[in-house]
Amino acid sequence: MKDLLYLKDEQIKDCIQLLLYAYRETFSDPLEILKKNSLGAAHYRALHLVERNEGINVNELLIKLKITKQSLNRVLKELKRLRLIKQVKDKNDTRRKLLYLDQNGRKFYQQVFESQKKRIFNALKHSDSDSVIKFKEVLKKIINGKK
């Protein structure tokens, strides 16, 4: 017999609210330092994905971000102007332009990440490793789920 208390609507609403607040707080931390460099959350999301997927091309990035290319284009334009990322033509298919962090970008990304890291670091530090594993498992199920 499984205890299904946590499938009640109230519990689900609870989860939704926690998810909203956790997201909001986590992504509001780095806004200050971004703003100093006249960048916003959108730039950071792109920067983050490039950092974690060096050599990604524009199309793949588009898919991960789930925004339109027009939106992404403006973001990339500014990141390039500030020399935070660079594009290198793919030798096998020179239509493709692969994205890398520029030297500046690596330094800047690290700064922004540090501002965001504290909150997560402390939350994880005060949790045991089993909790963290389960936390990530549930998040993954939410992401892949729906139907």
Next chain:
Amino acid sequence: MKDLLYLKDEQIKDCIQLLLYAYRETFSDPLEILKKNSLGAAHYRALHLVERNEGINVNELLIKLKITKQSLNRVLKELKRLRLIKQVKDKNDTRRKLLYLDQNGRKFYQQVFESQKKRIFNALKHSDSDSVIKFKEVLKKIINGKK
């Protein structure tokens, strides 16, 4: 000796990314039905908080939403116009206007919630109750944490 693998930067970046994706998917589900009623995510956030805190006043709602009163006002104006929420003067302090879901609002909220519920419901259904508890614990630590 504690295993601190999960405190490495790469793990933290992982968590941040999962949080971003989980939030995005969870809150993109209800956009379609909202749009049909010419409403957006902002209206739903307010509606959700009123549903979970019936009788909340404007100031308290403002604090929970962390937006300016001018922003909230536009949202509330539309929700009132559509008869989704209603305001009732507080008898003890008639400056205060307490917010309640209107009859329409209750029905509409339920519809929107259902569209969002599926994803969370399934994720929780495929997790055990311990995982769900730990999932929520970590989220709470993220929300309250930082320093």
Next chain:
DNA sequence: AAAATATGTCAACATATCTGACCAAAATAT
């Protein structure tokens, strides 16, 4: 009576997204 509080409103602006149309270069298919 004066000050503080709760709510509402106006205007101007910032940002991040969208849609739709269009272009060019390069690769692939016929």
Next chain:
DNA sequence: ATATTTTGGTCAGATATGTTGACATATTTT
């Protein structure tokens, strides 16, 4: 070799959500 598709970039205009700052009104507190 030409036609089509893919990849990336760009323009213009619209929408959603937020911001600041100024101000108005009603009510409560001091």
